Amino acid sequence: MQYPNFEKKEKMGRGRIEIKKIENVNSRQVTFSKRRNGLMKKARELSILCDAEVALIIFSSTGKAYDFSSGCY
Numbered sequence: 001m002q003y004p005n006f007e008k009k010e011k012m013g014r015g016r017i018e019i020k021k022i023e024n025v026n027s028r029q030v031t032f033s034k035r036r037n038g039l040m041k042k043a044r045e046l047s048i049l050c051d052a053e054v055a056l057i058i059f060s061s062t063g064k065a066y067d068f069s070s071g072c073y
Contacts, residue, residue: 032060040068047071 022028036058047054047070056068 028061036066040066043068044070 022031039058040056043054043056046052053071054069055071058066060066
């Protein structure tokens with residue numbers, strides 16, 4: 001009876017991206033929006049999980065401000 005080959009297989013996952021400025025303006029804006037939302041979600045999770053007061057201010061390349069605060073500031 002033959003047994004399957006149980007060699008260590010590479011797992012599929014997210015690849016690393018090179019950290020550099022995104023030249024395409026539309027792609028850059030989409031990436032900014034997605035990452036901004038992800039960062040705000042992480043800030044909210046941190047405040048809930050650790051009972052911490054968290055404040056976050058993000059400025060876009062056009063100067064628009066986005067903010068999050070978990071407490072009354």
